[in-house]
Amino acid sequence: MISEWLKRFLGRKPKSIPTITLQPAKLLVTAGALDGLTAALVGSQRQRQEGIAYLLGRTDGAVTLAVAVFAPEAQTTAGSFHVPTRAMVPCMQAAARFELQVVAQVHTHPGQAYHSDGDVDGAKIRYPGYASLVLPDYGRHLPSLAGSAAYFWQKSNGWMVLSDDDIIIIPGNGPWTSSSSMIY
Secondary structure (H helix, E strand, C coil): CHHHHHHHHHHCCCCCCCCCCCCCCEEEEEHHHHHHHHHHHHHHHHHCCCCEEEEEEEECCCEEEEEEEECCCCEECCCCEECCHHHHHHHHHHHHHCCCEEEEEEEECCCCCCCCHHHHHHCCCCCCCCEEEEECHHHCCCCCCCCCEEEEEECCCEEEEECHHHEEEECCCCCCCCCCCCEC
16 A cells, blocks of 8 residues: 555656746946046055945846945955944935945955955845955956956845856946045
Protein backbone atom coordinates (compact mmCIF):
# COMPACT_ATOMS: atom_id res chain seq x y z
CA MET A 1 0.00 0.00 0.00
CA ILE A 2 2.75 2.42 0.87
CA SER A 3 4.59 1.51 -2.32
CA GLU A 4 1.46 2.35 -4.37
CA TRP A 5 1.12 5.71 -2.61
CA LEU A 6 4.81 6.48 -3.22
CA LYS A 7 4.47 5.63 -6.90
CA ARG A 8 1.46 7.95 -7.22
CA PHE A 9 3.12 10.72 -5.20
CA LEU A 10 6.45 10.53 -7.00
CA GLY A 11 4.77 10.18 -10.36
CA ARG A 12 2.90 13.48 -10.03
CA LYS A 13 3.89 16.35 -12.23
CA PRO A 14 5.21 19.29 -10.25
CA LYS A 15 2.87 22.21 -9.91
CA SER A 16 3.86 25.11 -12.08
CA ILE A 17 5.82 27.73 -10.24
CA PRO A 18 5.03 31.30 -11.25
CA THR A 19 8.02 33.05 -12.75
CA ILE A 20 9.02 36.47 -11.60
CA THR A 21 10.52 38.67 -14.23
CA LEU A 22 12.82 41.27 -12.74
CA GLN A 23 13.30 44.44 -14.70
CA PRO A 24 16.91 44.96 -15.66
CA ALA A 25 18.48 47.62 -13.49
CA LYS A 26 20.25 50.48 -15.23
CA LEU A 27 22.13 53.46 -13.84
CA LEU A 28 22.54 56.37 -16.25
CA VAL A 29 24.96 59.10 -15.20
CA THR A 30 25.69 62.29 -17.11
CA ALA A 31 29.32 63.15 -17.81
CA GLY A 32 28.60 66.44 -16.04
CA ALA A 33 27.61 64.54 -12.89
CA LEU A 34 30.88 62.58 -13.07
CA ASP A 35 32.76 65.88 -13.32
CA GLY A 36 30.78 67.05 -10.30
CA LEU A 37 31.83 63.94 -8.39
CA THR A 38 35.45 64.68 -9.23
CA ALA A 39 35.08 68.20 -7.82
CA ALA A 40 33.12 67.04 -4.76
CA LEU A 41 35.68 64.39 -3.78
CA VAL A 42 38.96 66.23 -4.48
CA GLY A 43 39.26 67.50 -0.88
CA SER A 44 38.91 64.05 0.68
CA GLN A 45 41.38 62.67 -1.87
CA ARG A 46 43.98 65.23 -0.84
CA GLN A 47 43.42 64.39 2.83
CA ARG A 48 43.54 60.64 2.03
CA GLN A 49 40.16 60.17 3.66
CA GLU A 50 36.96 58.54 2.47
CA GLY A 51 34.67 60.90 0.62
CA ILE A 52 30.90 60.95 0.27
CA ALA A 53 28.52 62.58 -2.20
CA TYR A 54 24.95 62.01 -3.34
CA LEU A 55 23.65 61.86 -6.89
CA LEU A 56 20.43 63.71 -7.67
CA GLY A 57 18.15 62.68 -10.49
CA ARG A 58 15.07 60.56 -11.12
CA THR A 59 14.22 56.87 -10.99
CA ASP A 60 11.28 54.68 -11.89
CA GLY A 61 12.64 51.84 -9.77
CA ALA A 62 14.35 50.08 -12.67
CA VAL A 63 16.20 52.87 -14.50
CA THR A 64 17.92 55.61 -12.53
CA LEU A 65 19.19 58.83 -14.14
CA ALA A 66 21.72 60.92 -12.21
CA VAL A 67 22.25 64.52 -13.36
CA ALA A 68 23.76 66.39 -10.41
CA VAL A 69 25.93 65.91 -7.32
CA PHE A 70 25.43 67.10 -3.77
CA ALA A 71 28.40 67.11 -1.38
CA PRO A 72 27.13 66.99 2.24
CA GLU A 73 28.95 68.03 5.37
CA ALA A 74 30.44 64.82 6.71
CA GLN A 75 32.89 63.48 9.27
CA THR A 76 35.48 61.37 7.48
CA THR A 77 38.56 59.33 8.30
CA ALA A 78 40.95 57.26 6.23
CA GLY A 79 38.51 54.34 6.45
CA SER A 80 35.04 55.70 7.23
CA PHE A 81 32.51 58.49 6.79
CA HIS A 82 29.43 59.69 8.64
CA VAL A 83 26.80 62.11 7.38
CA PRO A 84 24.80 63.63 10.26
CA THR A 85 21.03 63.73 9.78
CA ARG A 86 21.05 67.54 9.86
CA ALA A 87 23.45 67.54 6.88
CA MET A 88 20.90 65.67 4.75
CA VAL A 89 18.32 68.47 5.02
CA PRO A 90 20.08 70.75 2.47
CA CYS A 91 20.52 67.73 0.17
CA MET A 92 16.81 66.96 0.23
CA GLN A 93 15.97 70.65 -0.25
CA ALA A 94 18.30 70.91 -3.26
CA ALA A 95 16.72 67.84 -4.85
CA ALA A 96 13.18 69.10 -4.19
CA ARG A 97 13.98 72.55 -5.61
CA PHE A 98 14.61 70.95 -9.01
CA GLU A 99 11.93 68.23 -8.65
CA LEU A 100 14.63 65.58 -8.36
CA GLN A 101 15.25 62.69 -6.01
CA VAL A 102 18.34 61.63 -4.11
CA VAL A 103 19.02 58.61 -6.33
CA ALA A 104 22.43 57.37 -5.22
CA GLN A 105 25.12 57.47 -2.60
CA VAL A 106 28.71 57.57 -3.84
CA HIS A 107 31.60 57.06 -1.46
CA THR A 108 35.24 56.14 -1.69
CA HIS A 109 37.44 53.47 -0.17
CA PRO A 110 41.19 53.72 0.38
CA GLY A 111 41.83 50.59 -1.69
CA GLN A 112 39.50 48.15 -3.42
CA ALA A 113 35.83 49.03 -3.95
CA TYR A 114 33.15 46.81 -2.40
CA HIS A 115 30.11 47.09 -0.12
CA SER A 116 31.51 46.49 3.35
CA ASP A 117 29.26 45.46 6.24
CA GLY A 118 29.45 49.06 7.44
CA ASP A 119 28.40 50.30 4.00
CA VAL A 120 25.35 48.05 3.98
CA ASP A 121 24.36 49.08 7.52
CA GLY A 122 25.13 52.76 6.88
CA ALA A 123 23.12 53.07 3.66
CA LYS A 124 20.07 54.61 5.32
CA ILE A 125 18.31 55.52 2.08
CA ARG A 126 16.86 52.42 0.46
CA TYR A 127 14.08 52.39 -2.06
CA PRO A 128 13.62 50.66 -5.45
CA GLY A 129 16.00 52.25 -7.93
CA TYR A 130 18.37 53.73 -5.35
CA ALA A 131 22.02 53.08 -6.21
CA SER A 132 25.20 52.86 -4.18
CA LEU A 133 28.59 53.33 -5.81
CA VAL A 134 31.88 52.64 -4.09
CA LEU A 135 34.95 54.11 -5.77
CA PRO A 136 38.44 52.64 -5.21
CA ASP A 137 41.59 54.58 -4.30
CA TYR A 138 39.66 57.52 -2.82
CA GLY A 139 38.04 58.14 -6.23
CA ARG A 140 41.31 59.01 -7.97
CA HIS A 141 40.21 57.37 -11.25
CA LEU A 142 37.29 59.78 -11.73
CA PRO A 143 35.72 60.65 -14.08
CA SER A 144 36.25 57.00 -14.98
CA LEU A 145 34.35 54.46 -12.90
CA ALA A 146 37.07 51.83 -13.48
CA GLY A 147 37.34 49.46 -10.53
CA SER A 148 34.17 50.77 -8.88
CA ALA A 149 31.54 48.59 -7.28
CA ALA A 150 27.93 49.49 -8.04
CA TYR A 151 24.79 48.27 -6.32
CA PHE A 152 21.08 48.80 -6.93
CA TRP A 153 18.32 48.42 -4.35
CA GLN A 154 15.34 46.30 -5.32
CA LYS A 155 12.61 45.59 -2.80
CA SER A 156 12.53 41.86 -3.45
CA ASN A 157 16.30 41.31 -3.54
CA GLY A 158 17.89 44.06 -1.46
CA TRP A 159 21.25 45.24 -2.78
CA MET A 160 22.05 43.67 -6.14
CA VAL A 161 25.35 44.08 -7.99
CA LEU A 162 25.34 46.12 -11.18
CA SER A 163 27.67 45.06 -13.98
CA ASP A 164 29.68 47.52 -16.05
CA ASP A 165 27.04 47.10 -18.80
CA ASP A 166 24.33 48.27 -16.37
CA ILE A 167 26.00 51.69 -15.99
CA ILE A 168 25.69 54.09 -18.91
CA ILE A 169 27.56 57.39 -19.10
CA ILE A 170 25.63 60.07 -21.00
CA PRO A 171 27.84 62.72 -22.64
CA GLY A 172 27.26 66.31 -21.57
CA ASN A 173 26.09 68.13 -18.49
CA GLY A 174 22.48 67.08 -18.38
CA PRO A 175 19.45 69.30 -18.50
CA TRP A 176 20.52 72.07 -16.11
CA THR A 177 23.38 73.63 -14.22
CA SER A 178 23.51 75.43 -10.91
CA SER A 179 25.77 78.06 -9.43
CA SER A 180 25.30 76.65 -5.92
CA SER A 181 28.59 75.81 -4.22
CA MET A 182 27.16 72.56 -2.88
CA ILE A 183 25.65 71.21 -6.08
CA TYR A 184 28.08 70.26 -8.82
